[in-house]
Amino acid sequence: MIEEKFDAIVVGAGMAGNAAALTMAEGGMKVLQLERGEYSGSKNVQGAILYADMLEKLVPDFREDAPLERHLVEQRFWMMDDRSHTGLHYRSEDFNEEKPNRYTIIRAQFDKWFSQKVREAGATVLCETTVTELVRDDSGKVIGVKADRRDGEIHGDIVVLAEGVNGMLGTRAGLRERPKPEKVALAVKEMHFLPRETIEARFNLRGDEGVVIEAVGTISRGMTGMGFIYANKECISLGIGCLVADFQRTGETPYGLLDRFRRHPSVAPLIEGSEVKEYSAHLIPEGGFKAIPQLYGNGWVVIGDAAQLNNTIHREGSNLAMTSGQIAAEAILKIKSRNQPMIPHNLVLYKKMLDESFVIKDLRKYKDMPALMHTRSQNFFLTYPQLVSKAMQNFVRVDGTPKIDKEKLALKSFTNARSRSGLFGDAFRLVRAWR
Numbered sequence: 017m018i019e020e021k022f023d024a025i026v027v028g029a030g031m032a033g034n035a036a037a038l039t040m041a042e043g044g045m046k047v048l049q050l051e052r053g054e055y056s057g058s059k060n061v062q063g064a065i066l067y068a069d070m071l072e073k074l075v076p077d078f079r080e081d082a083p084l085e086r087h088l089v090e091q092r093f094w095m096m097d098d099r100s101h102t103g104l105h106y107r108s109e110d111f112n113e114e115k116p117n118r119y120t121i122i123r124a125q126f127d128k129w130f131s132q133k134v135r136e137a138g139a140t141v142l143c144e145t146t147v148t149e150l151v152r153d154d155s156g157k158v159i160g161v162k163a164d165r166r167d168g169e170i171h172g173d174i175v176v177l178a179e180g181v182n183g184m185l186g187t188r189a190g191l192r193e194r195p196k197p198e199k200v201a202l203a204v205k206e207m208h209f210l211p212r213e214t215i216e217a218r219f220n221l222r223g224d225e226g227v228v229i230e231a232v233g234t235i236s237r238g239m240t241g242m243g244f245i246y247a248n249k250e251c252i253s254l255g256i257g258c259l260v261a262d263f264q265r266t267g268e269t270p271y272g273l274l275d276r277f278r279r280h281p282s283v284a285p286l287i288e289g290s291e292v293k294e295y296s297a298h299l300i301p302e303g304g305f306k307a308i309p310q311l312y313g314n315g316w317v318v319i320g321d322a323a324q325l326n327n328t329i330h331r332e333g334s335n336l337a338m339t340s341g342q343i344a345a346e347a348i349l350k351i352k353s354r355n356q357p358m359i360p361h362n363l364v365l366y367k368k369m370l371d372e373s374f375v376i377k378d379l380r381k382y383k384d385m386p387a388l389m390h391t392r393s394q395n396f397f398l399t400y401p402q403l404v405s406k407a408m409q410n411f412v413r414v415d416g417t418p419k420i421d422k423e424k425l426a427l428k429s430f431t432n433a434r435s436r437s438g439l440f441g442d443a444f445r446l447v448r449a450w451r
């Protein structure tokens with residue numbers, strides 16, 4: 017049993033928990049971090065793109081020793097039907113900069129490194145320790161936690177919940193609801209190993225340059241979801257995820273989707289001859305702004321995926337996790353420096369600071385997108401990708417048909433499939449939700 021009392025107890029050692037623990041430990045607080053995995057990152061899944069700006073605010077010289085894979089110079093977006101893809105590619109030499117903006121990483125390695133920084137800052141990190149319960153005093157204030165590996169309780173002035181999207185602790189304690197099936201996606205991912213030169217040749221890369229491909233279309237069978245292909249140094253991360261509610265409705269399986277995605281004629285040549293060494297599955301919060309739960313309470317705050325802070329439209333999660341962790345820690349440090357108690361009246365500072373950050377500003381901007389994508393998934397993820405593919409093929413195929421007839425045919429295929437009012441309605445809703 018740990019007899020001592022801590023200034024803060026952090027539950028979880030993912031992106032959010034590590035950011036919070038690091039910031040509080042660097043600020044001079046006595047921090048205990050508890051992680052159920054064998055080590056930080058052992059249970060964590062991500063595509064994974066790391067957004068450097070947010071990490072740099074926490075570990076300014078991270079490029080010196082962090083386990084980074086490739087820096088991204090190219091972003092591809094594919095709209096797919098069963099035999100084709102229509103692509104939007106952006107590549108720039110500007111991304112070959114001294115301090116690149118985005119990297120691919122492998123979470124198991126990255127989180128281990130991040131956790132080491134937390135330890136070096138002075139926090140006590142205990143792995144293989146699952147927090148089972150929050151401990152409250154007679155007034156209901158959270159004053160610590162119970163963990164599975166030791167008898168008794170561990171006390172702290174504040175408990176930071178960084179337990180990820182599926183964290184049971186906060187839901188069991190009644191601090192937030194379990195994520196509803198229409199507000200959470202299930203993603204599966206596999207790692208395809210290939211020689212480094214093969215990856216570079218197939219993706220048109222030099223040195224440590226990297227590329228990511230994000231794909232929507234018939235690969236998700238009309239469900240709300242997307243696929244991804246990320247080039248690492250010696251492996252390719254390939255994955256796909258869709259809303260849990262859609263899996264329930266359709267009876268499709270995640271591995272069935274992944275199998276089809278892997279065998280798609282646009283994808284198969286990229287991974288041909290590879291050896292698959294790792295499979296993983298994980299939930300992703302997709303409810304956006306409207307799904308954010310209460311962020312603070314009597315003796316506790318919640319950060320990262322556990323707080324549903326995930327920007328699905330831009331596929332950003334780890335950066336929101338790190339930033340919410342850092343902001344929560346900064347708010348806690350301020351409250352502590354004023355010798356004030358960790359009660360809602362003071363912890364509201366965390367929410368105020370988060371509201372001012374890109375995290376809430378971005379999520380608020382897209383507040384209507386998750387519901388729109390879900391209710392119109394057949395149109396956005398099936399009908400339109402098929403129509404775009406057909407129109408593109410018609411456009412590029414040279415067969416003696418006058419161009420004016422080709423244009424009329426393309427337009428007709430859209431109005432036949434969706435009618436003019438249907439098209440206008442979808443466009444209107446999309447623009448309104450995007451604003």
Ligand SMILES: Cc1cc2nc3c(=O)[nH]c(=O)nc-3n(C[C@H](O)[C@H](O)[C@H](O)COP(=O)(O)OP(=O)(O)OC[C@H]3O[C@@H](n4cnc5c(N)ncnc54)[C@H](O)[C@@H]3O)c2cc1C
Nearest residue numbers: 028030031032052062063065147180298320321333334337
């Ligand atoms: C397939 C996939 C691809 C993704 N791709 C990207 C991407 O490319 N870029 C991006 O920015 N984001 C991406 N994300 C999202 C990103 O992974 C998350 O937003 C991010 O990991 C959230 O960090 P977190 O610290 O809140 O949660 P997590 O990283 O999930 O960490 C939670 C930690 O808490 C621990 N824990 C849980 N319960 C307990 C308990 N009771 N006691 C002790 N420990 C506990 C867990 O073991 C875990 O280590 C992706 C997610 C998935 C699933």
